[in-house]
Amino acid sequence: MDSGLLDQARAWLAQDPDDETRAELAELIRRSEAGDDDAADDLAARFDGRLQFGTAGLRGRLGAGSNRMNRVLVAQAAAGFAAFLRERDAEGTPTVVIGYDGRRNSDVFARDSAELFAGAGLRAILLPRRLPTPVLAFAVRHLDADAGVMVTASHNPPDDNGYKVYLGGRDAGSQIVAPSDAAIAASIRRVADTLSVPDLPRSSGYEIADEAVVEAYVAATAAVGPAPEGAAGTRWVYTAMHGVGGETFARVLEAAGYPAPTAVPEQIEPDGTFPTVAFPNPEEPGAMDLAFATARAADAEFVIAHDPDADRLAVAIPVAEGTGEGGWRRLTGNEVGLLLGRRAARAAAGTPGASLACSLVSSPGLGAIAERHGLDFHETLTGFKWISRAPGLVFGFEEALGYLVNPDTVRDKDGISAAIALLELAGEARGRGATIADLLDELTGEIGFYASGQVSVRVDDLSVIGRIMAALRADPPASFGEHAVARADDLLQDPARLGGDVLRYALDDGSRIIFRPSGTEPKLKVYLDVRGDSPEDSAARLVSLEAAVRTLLDGMS
Secondary structure, X not given: OOHXXXXXXXXXXXXXXXXXXXXXXXXXXXXXXXXXXXXXXXXXXXHOOOOOOEOOEXXXXXXXOOOOEOHHHHHHHHHHHHHHHHHHOOOOOOEEEEEEOOOOOHHHHHHHHHHHHHXXXXXXXXXXXXXXXXXXXXXXXXXXXXXXXXXXXXXXXXXXXXXXXXXXXXXXXEEOOOOHHHHHHHHHHHHHHHOOHHHOOOOOOOEXXXXXXXXXXHXXXXXXXXXXXXXXXXXXXXXXXXXXXXXXXXXXXXXXXXXXXXXXXXXXOOOOOOOOOOOOOOOOOOXXXXXXXXXXXXXXXXXXXXXXXXXXXXXXXXXXXXXXXXXXXEOOHHHHHHHHHHHHHHHHOOOOOOEEEEEOOOXXXXXXXXXXXXXXXXXXXXXXXXXXXXXXXXXXXXXXXXXXXXXXXXXXXXXXXXXXXXXXXXXXXXXXXXXXXXXXXXHHHHHOEEEXXXXXXXXXXXXXXXXXXXXXXXXXXOEEOOEEEEEEEEHHHOOOOOOOOOEEEEEOOOOEEEEEXXXXXXXXXXXXXXXXXXXXXXXXXXXXXXXXXXXXXXXXX
């Protein structure tokens, strides 16, 4: 056993304030000292580097060690972030708002952060209870705070947690981008290298936010789309996916005048163990099975789902019996994004400088909508830290079920306000005897038959993704199936000043393929976009393209 690694583990143990992770680490040290190879390997994995702070903040598996999410790592992050904020506002007293979801230890990490921010001389405001991420993003702007921290791992597996950071002031409540991420990471590292957690100043002098903050969010979100007359009597199903969205969403629905949904009872209350799903992500196979069963029993017109922190929205509609998933079809993020983009474009048509924006891996159909309504269009890197900064933004989305419909109040994706906008569309359509499926048909009649798909490769070893991306750069594909590559862009070379580890291929038939490592999960994602002459043609093109990509990846594995 490496004595240096054991010394590192003992030093970590000495500063750990948590009984559970202390016991966990002490046992691993004991077993490693006794020659247990499995324990030694586990210890090495936990201390082989540390979770890196980036534009997405911190996210990782719960447990003891520098490469896990725990109270030592969070304390170092909070102290480092506090130092960054003090340097950024040397003349005043920075204000930081802290929120947390229902995952394991989210409340503990949030209280630790509040105490450490207060101990560092900041004005720290802790939200009153576990709440959705959009409420925290709203609070940063509503309270004119200098920063916000949300303790969440969103839709990650149950054993994960994370630490998401927003900046106020000139950043207007958006998530951090470069160079702030590197400056914060350096500040955190200085704390980790020079100070022990017990020596960091703490104070119980933080504030608990008044309920008025939540009430203001509810009012602002209800105003996004008050219920039209056609919404009365709508039969629909809702799942909170064991997350924290249910209570806040119910209040917004009541304020906006929508009929209450039939809730999926097994998933409506927050439960950080997510007992009914393998992955608490509405995109994952099986995650909405209970919602579909509830919808069949209720004869529902549609299903709405949030992920556990309610910043993402999923929508499903009924299809012919024996098709889809038990007679239901989940809409893609692109389909919902284009519907909501069309809604925003109609409202903003003729407004000088108004724009629609989406990530570069989302459907090019949004650009067609913007052009049709005389609006500007911006394509950004993935993530709402970039989308929210698009000039003149009235609506933005990314295909991973994220939508920004109210940029004046929340500068991040918000599954609750997006659901209200979708309910308004559904209610208006219902009032004239139409459905969400009819809205999709109307949309394709206006902009053409766009279709999108995705191939995801989940890995246990992140180096696999690096090897695939390197191989694609070393030997670029000349074709995918029958279609030649007309243009290849390596965004690391920054042809459009976007940057990022992204490879984009335009094919000779107008199709598009994009390879990108996920920023939050151990996945390589491949995004497919086609535009055909009919729904059947688009579907066939998509099937062919997916087969070509899978053949390529199989040959590289």
